Amino acid sequence: MAAPSAPSTTxxxxxxxxxxxxxxxxxNAHDTDRFMRMYARQPDTVLVFDDITLRGxxxxxxxxxxxxxxxxxxxxxxxxxxxxxxxxxxxxVATLQTLEVTSTTPAGAKADARVFATSIWKxxxxxxxxxxxxESLLMAPATP
Numbered sequence: 001m002a003a004p005s006a007p008s009t010t011x012x013x014x015x016x017x018x019x020x021x022x023x024x025x026x027x028n029a030h031d032t033d034r035f036m037r038m039y040a041r042q043p044d045t046v047l048v049f050d051d052i053t054l055r056g057x058x059x060x061x062x063x064x065x066x067x068x069x070x071x072x073x074x075x076x077x078x079x080x081x082x083x084x085x086x087x088x089x090x091x092x093v094a095t096l097q098t099l100e101v102t103s104t105t106p107a108g109a110k111a112d113a114r115v116f117a118t119s120i121w122k123x124x125x126x127x128x129x130x131x132x133x134x135e136s137l138l139m140a141p142a143t144p
Contacts, residue, residue, distance in 0.1 A: 075103035
């Protein structure tokens with residue numbers, strides 16, 4: 001039996017761009033539960049962030065809650081370019097995003113960074129959800 005063919009990139013963009021926009025809005029609101037709606041609520045969902053591997057929706061949620069200081073973070077996220085969306089088959093899509101982030105460090109200084117996020121989305125009964133993600137944080141060089 002042949003694998004289902006990949007939908008057109010345009011079709012997938014129409015379906016996924018609003019979800020990616022919602023994730024960005026949730027990130028800027030530092031709303032962990034809203035943000036986590038885009039992740040598959042499964043024990044085998046995986047997020048790799050730099051050298052940290054988190055397994056399971058709950059573990060990812062708990063870490064995100066800490067990263068955003070339980071909603072008190074001042075991080076501001078911007079998408080300098082549209083995400084790249086690549087259909088793999090009818091039910092699996094890969095996305096690649098670059099986000100610019102400005103936030104206050106523990107020392108009280110403002111810092112800029114870039115987040116590079118690659119996500120694998122799967123069409124589930126509840127809709128498209130992230131089942132695997134990898135994010136890397138690159139701090140901008142300090143200015144004198």
